[in-house]
Amino acid sequence: MPVGTAGAVKGISPEQLKETGADIILANTYHLLIRPGVDVVETLGGLHKLMAWDGPILTDSGGYQVFSLSGLTKVNDDGVEFSSHVDGAKIYLNAETATEIQNRLGADIIMCLDECAPSGAGTEQLRKTVERTIRWAERCKEAHSNSKQMLFAIVQGGINPELRTHCACELIKLDFDGYAIGGLSVGEEHEDMIQTVADTTQVLPKEKPRYLMGVGRPIDIIAAVKAGIDMFDCVLPTRNGRNAYAFTENGPIRLRNNAHITDTGPIEADCDCSCCRNFSRGTLRHFFNIGEMLGPILVSLHNLRFYQRLMAKIRELIEKNEFAEWSAEQKNGC
Amino acid sequence: MPVGTAGAVKGISPEQLKETGADIILANTYHLLIRPGVDVVETLGGLHKLMAWDGPILTDSGGYQVFSLSGLTKVNDDGVEFSSHVDGAKIYLNAETATEIQNRLGADIIMCLDECAPSGAGTEQLRKTVERTIRWAERCKEAHSNSKQMLFAIVQGGINPELRTHCACELIKLDFDGYAIGGLSVGEEHEDMIQTVADTTQVLPKEKPRYLMGVGRPIDIIAAVKAGIDMFDCVLPTRNGRNAYAFTENGPIRLRNNAHITDTGPIEADCDCSCCRNFSRGTLRHFFNIGEMLGPILVSLHNLRFYQRLMAKIRELIEKNEFAEWSAEQKNGC
Numbered sequence: 001m002p003v004g005t006a007g008a009v010k011g012i013s014p015e016q017l018k019e020t021g022a023d024i025i026l027a028n029t030y031h032l033l034i035r036p037g038v039d040v041v042e043t044l045g046g047l048h049k050l051m052a053w054d055g056p057i058l059t060d061s062g063g064y065q066v067f068s069l070s071g072l073t074k075v076n077d078d079g080v081e082f083s084s085h086v087d088g089a090k091i092y093l094n095a096e097t098a099t100e101i102q103n104r105l106g107a108d109i110i111m112c113l114d115e116c117a118p119s120g121a122g123t124e125q126l127r128k129t130v131e132r133t134i135r136w137a138e139r140c141k142e143a144h145s146n147s148k149q150m151l152f153a154i155v156q157g158g159i160n161p162e163l164r165t166h167c168a169c170e171l172i173k174l175d176f177d178g179y180a181i182g183g184l185s186v187g188e189e190h191e192d193m194i195q196t197v198a199d200t201t202q203v204l205p206k207e208k209p210r211y212l213m214g215v216g217r218p219i220d221i222i223a224a225v226k227a228g229i230d231m232f233d234c235v236l237p238t239r240n241g242r243n244a245y246a247f248t249e250n251g252p253i254r255l256r257n258n259a260h261i262t263d264t265g266p267i268e269a270d271c272d273c274s275c276c277r278n279f280s281r282g283t284l285r286h287f288f289n290i291g292e293m294l295g296p297i298l299v300s301l302h303n304l305r306f307y308q309r310l311m312a313k314i315r316e317l318i319e320k321n322e323f324a325e326w327s328a329e330q331k332n333g334c
Numbered sequence: 335m336p337v338g339t340a341g342a343v344k345g346i347s348p349e350q351l352k353e354t355g356a357d358i359i360l361a362n363t364y365h366l367l368i369r370p371g372v373d374v375v376e377t378l379g380g381l382h383k384l385m386a387w388d389g390p391i392l393t394d395s396g397g398y399q400v401f402s403l404s405g406l407t408k409v410n411d412d413g414v415e416f417s418s419h420v421d422g423a424k425i426y427l428n429a430e431t432a433t434e435i436q437n438r439l440g441a442d443i444i445m446c447l448d449e450c451a452p453s454g455a456g457t458e459q460l461r462k463t464v465e466r467t468i469r470w471a472e473r474c475k476e477a478h479s480n481s482k483q484m485l486f487a488i489v490q491g492g493i494n495p496e497l498r499t500h501c502a503c504e505l506i507k508l509d510f511d512g513y514a515i516g517g518l519s520v521g522e523e524h525e526d527m528i529q530t531v532a533d534t535t536q537v538l539p540k541e542k543p544r545y546l547m548g549v550g551r552p553i554d555i556i557a558a559v560k561a562g563i564d565m566f567d568c569v570l571p572t573r574n575g576r577n578a579y580a581f582t583e584n585g586p587i588r589l590r591n592n593a594h595i596t597d598t599g600p601i602e603a604d605c606d607c608s609c610c611r612n613f614s615r616g617t618l619r620h621f622f623n624i625g626e627m628l629g630p631i632l633v634s635l636h637n638l639r640f641y642q643r644l645m646a647k648i649r650e651l652i653e654k655n656e657f658a659e660w661s662a663e664q665k666n667g668c
Binding site for chain 1: 340341342345346347348349350369370374378380384386405414416443451505595596598608612613614616617620621624626627631632
């Protein structure tokens with residue numbers, strides 16, 4: 001899922017986004033709550049109308065951003081008070097309000113409010129966030145009032161296998177439409193992340209979607225699919241694209257480098273994206289050099305297409321029963 | 335002609351540009367000369383390849399930007415020395431080098447180097463720039479070595495009808511592929527500009543294109559067509575678009591205004607552009623409010639389409655012999 005933080009995948013029109021092969025996109029409840037606010041989104045016709053996207057949309061619960069972006073976070077068993085990163089306004093979010101907000105935003109898949117432990121949290125603190133996450137999920141399910149939306153729960157527990165399994169099992173008892181794994185890709189080692197994913201997917205029901213939040217690099221995605229994951233969201237294709245970092249099958253290319261000044265080839269010779277069909281690396285390097293916004297846009301488009309091609313290839317290999325063999329050979333850490 | 339200053343219409347992909355109805359686009363020799371430089375443009379396959387535009391392209395001669403943007407300009411009868419506005423590097427441009435640069439950039443229409451008098455110049459100074467402009471045009475024609483390109487001359491002379499007519503007549507004797515009127519829309523009154531245009535077109539040959547450079551607002555364009563102009567370039571649709579200023583048949587809309595926060599309508603109800611088909615004024619206002627680049631892009635697209643629709647309507651009215659009547663009723667000064 002490309003990330004459309006505050007109602008737009010930065011700089012990308014819905015037509016361009018569709019052309020990358022994207023089916024479903026993600027929007028951030030936290031950002032939309034701050035600006036333009038839920039009332040405004042509702043008045044403007046809901047999130048699909050705001051984003052001009054007629055495909056599925058998933059909204060996160062806001063929990064992750066509250067803990068990572070906002071100031072002065074106070075959390076207790078009921079919910080969390082935080083200050084807007086824009087104007088400092090105090091906002092209170094709990095299971096009921098996070099659900100109501102998402103019910104009103106109108107995405108197709110919404111997420112339970114969860115608590116992310118700070119990185120380096122000890123076992124006792126982790127256990128506390130897991131217990132809160134389970135209780136909040138139960139309350140979210142109770143509060144959920146829009147039957148057109150699927151509700152996913154989020155498994156927490158750091159890289160502690162016992163806590164992850166416990167959290168997953170308790171959430172499964174509550175019977176959600178899908179299960180996400182949150183609180184990973186926050187600084188832990190790749191191997192620890194994948195081990196945690198594997199520990200968790202072992203207990204998750206096979207017939208429900210499994211979603212690894214905020215991941216990741218191609219190498220992370222391939223390993224996580226192997227560990228049983230179906231869905232991902234990540235800002236890397238767009239954020240890196242805006243910073244002149246292009247993903248390719250042979251590793252990353254940094255388009256600001258002088259090496260590309262007179263480079264007449266596209267980012268990837270066999271890529272079918274509108275950037276690679278039309279523009280040379282030399283032109284892209286020129287656009288970044290002069291601050292032309294078409295540079296960030298075009299490389300975002302390439303990277304989004306790169307990720308969509310990667311996922312399409314993975315699906316094809318799984319169908320052909322060739323994924324395990326192929327994935328063992330992949331070393332592209334870009 | 336939309337303006338693609340340094341090889342891109344800011345933020346707009348070639349596919350999006352085509353969808354606005356644009357046939358021909360303009361690029362600035364001065365900007366391309368500074369960055370990425372003529373050698374690089376040539377190595378990357380020329381201007382059409384750089385801009386990924388297979389339709390016609392026109393390059394200006396660089397004269398206007400040299401006099402308006404660069405520092406420490408020294409001008410003599412041969413040419414002009416100036417400092418790059420980017421790094422201060424000294425650059426020398428005369429009739430021969432301006433033509434050679436444009437020959438190598440590879441646009442379909444190129445312009446003679448001209449001298450623009452500073453605004454408020456007296457008659458003697460104006461006369462001097464006119465004489466230089468004529469001599470430089472003669473030398474440009476002599477130097478022009480790419481037979482695939484049309485070469486247009488530029489008429490100068492401030493708002494002095496005698497000097498304009500003199501300049502035009504001398505240039506016509508040299509027989510160019512088309513004639514432009516330069517040095518207008520630089521602060522003079524609308525009526526003075528249109529009178530000067532009318533004085534000049536009176537002597538220009540009917541069978542050659544007449545191009546009014548850097549103009550302008552819809553009201554200027556309508557009056558200039560009435561005065562005999564065929565071609566225009568202007569940054570207003572894109573520059574204003576990037577600043578949340580949208581052109582409509584009922585006058586301008588400023589999309590940052592709070593009045594649009596919950597405005598569910600498009601910029602113009604009967605506009606067929608991708609912005610109006612997909613996004614409400616409320617969403618656009620939100621995008622500008624949060625600094626989302628899709629705001630500037632979408633309003634640029636609307637404004638470019640607005641201008642293309644205006645020009646298409648003018649052409650249609652001329653064919654039907656209804657333009658004079660219609661233009662007398664137009665009061666949209668936006």
